[in-house]
Amino acid sequence: MDDKISITICGDGGCGKSSITLRIVRSAWTHDYDPTIEDSYSVTRTIDGKTYSLFLTDTAGQEEYRGMWSAANLTSDAFLLVYDITNAQSLQNLDFFAELIDMEMENRQELGKCWPALMVAGNKCDLQGQRQVGAAEGLEWAKSRGCGFMETSAREVVNIEETFASIVKRVVEAREQYAAGQRPKFPSLVNPTPASQRVSAATETHQSAPAPNITSESEKLRFSESESAATSPQKKKKKGGFFSSLKCW
Numbered sequence: 001m002d003d004k005i006s007i008t009i010c011g012d013g014g015c016g017k018s019s020i021t022l023r024i025v026r027s028a029w030t031h032d033y034d035p036t037i038e039d040s041y042s043v044t045r046t047i048d049g050k051t052y053s054l055f056l057t058d059t060a061g062q063e064e065y066r067g068m069w070s071a072a073n074l075t076s077d078a079f080l081l082v083y084d085i086t087n088a089q090s091l092q093n094l095d096f097f098a099e100l101i102d103m104e105m106e107n108r109q110e111l112g113k114c115w116p117a118l119m120v121a122g123n124k125c126d127l128q129g130q131r132q133v134g135a136a137e138g139l140e141w142a143k144s145r146g147c148g149f150m151e152t153s154a155r156e157v158v159n160i161e162e163t164f165a166s167i168v169k170r171v172v173e174a175r176e177q178y179a180a181g182q183r184p185k186f187p188s189l190v191n192p193t194p195a196s197q198r199v200s201a202a203t204e205t206h207q208s209a210p211a212p213n214i215t216s217e218s219e220k221l222r223f224s225e226s227e228s229a230a231t232s233p234q235k236k237k238k239k240g241g242f243f244s245s246l247k248c249w
Helices: 015-025 063-068 071-075 088-092 094-111 136-142 161-180 217-230 233-237
Strands: 004-011 038-047 051-061 079-084 117-123 148-149
Touching: 004 015, 004 094, 004 161, 015 038, 015 051, 015 079, 015 117, 015 161, 038 161, 051 161, 051 217, 071 094, 079 088, 079 094, 079 161, 088 094, 088 136, 117 136, 117 161, 136 148, 148 161
Parallel strands: 004 051, 004 079, 079 117, 117 148
Antiparallel strands: 038 051
16 A cells, blocks of 8 residues: 655644644744745654655645645645634634635545545644633534544644644545445535534544643643543543543643
């Protein structure tokens, strides 16, 4: 099976797409904000004992640059949609990119092509005191559209490697199902599926609820409340496994 995976990273300007990209490519982080028009990178990662070549495209988020979006961006094997947890509008603005991806998915469905992997990242989870988008809200946005979900911090290196590992696994799973002749109906990013109508098979997603290193009682209370809202009692009891060592401060 092909070991090359192309990933388009999209989202609003200033949400941290470039910071996430530079973390995975160069293990670097910069505080300076320089609006991206489009940058491409390649990096290798070994997942489940196999080495993959990842080709990353960091796309324009600023509205004035969105018209420069290349059609080639939509042919990727996976899409990472990034929003900023300290900016509620950035989650709403994912709708623009969701519409583009949705049209591409409809085209692939008609042509009988393999479906793309979809992942949502709520970035800047280190800024708990400035949070405007709860983990539960981000998770619901992702689940209703058949996407995986993570909260990340490029600054504190939280869930960066895990996010891309999850993307790779989703791409591999999609390719295996496609090779086996499975042709499921693609999820719609424009018309989200209500919770009551969802199936828990390929479109189900898993939340990584990062646990910040917090010290003050007010911070402990705030995170405890948000964690309770985002995670069911059954999932809280589930320990170990892929997400067991994840943390956020």
